Amino acid sequence: MNEKTKETIYAMAKGAAGTVPVAGPMLSELFGVAFADPASKRRTEILEEMDRRLHALEQKGFNISELADNQEFLTIAMQAYSIALKTHQKDKRVALMNSISNTPKLGIEENEKLMFLNYIDQFNEWHLKILSFLNSPESYFAAETRPNLFSGGKATILVLAFPELGDRRDFYDQIARDLKNRDLIAYDTLHNTMSETGLWQSGTTEGGKRFLEFISE
Structure with missing residues (x-):
């Protein structure tokens, strides 16, 4: 050093x-x-x-x-x-260190960066995992393991990606509300039935994408 x-x-x-x-x-x-x-x-x-x-x-x-x-x-x-x-x-600490690395690289406005840091402080690691999943659900499945669904809710594929959440609906529903309240995702619930196309589309807002960009490698 x-x-x-x-x-x-x-x-x-x-x-x-x-x-x-x-x-x-x-x-x-x-x-x-x-x-x-x-x-x-x-x-x-x-x-x-x-x-x-x-x-x-x-x-x-x-x-x-x-x-x-x-x-x-x-x-x-x-x-x-x-x-x-x-x-x-670990996920929170990595996100925080990434925010340091990304600050001089990204054109995100200063006050939004500070707001994003407050989000990390308030969130637990599952907020970060679920937000990342909702941003790109397909990336969590290999081609041969992607479920063949004609319709369903985001929760359906969430618990397939993270089986440990299978019996924790109250927990991940609260996380979804937290993310929606901060305008990081586009919907209030993970249980609305969607078409196959909608099921695999990104569910993050522009603000959610900026937040993920700020905290990612």
Whole structure:
């Protein structure tokens, strides 16, 4: 890690750490490893991944010194770092790191990026999985395993792609409502009967596609 990269990551971490509220002694003890110990496993993993992401950006021609002076980039990176500290879920942490990598590449408006980060904070990993599935249902099935359905609801193929959701209708219905409330998908329910063509069409809105672009490799 070169010195400029170290300085950039340190500035992000220091800024994010300032958002942690003052806690009492018991909370301080409980969260001491996560918030106070600079060598904590989670913090170290996140900072090392941020270093890899910055190095990759440098390899693609981005100037790290310029990024270190870019207030939008620093804000996104600090926010992503702060959210990543609060979760162990791999899909969420990968999405957050992707948001750092994609910030200098994509023309998404700054406030929409910040809104998307808040979505990641509020979501669990199944929100991200189901949104990705609804964006491209066909990609979750090999040609020989794609079910031959003449009609059905999105839920029909969702539980075929993710059998672990088979008896969790209340759970994935709530996720669908969460995604619809944020205008990331185009419908309120996954149970409306559709034609075969409609069944396999993308169900994400333009905002949903931008969100996925922001959090994807």
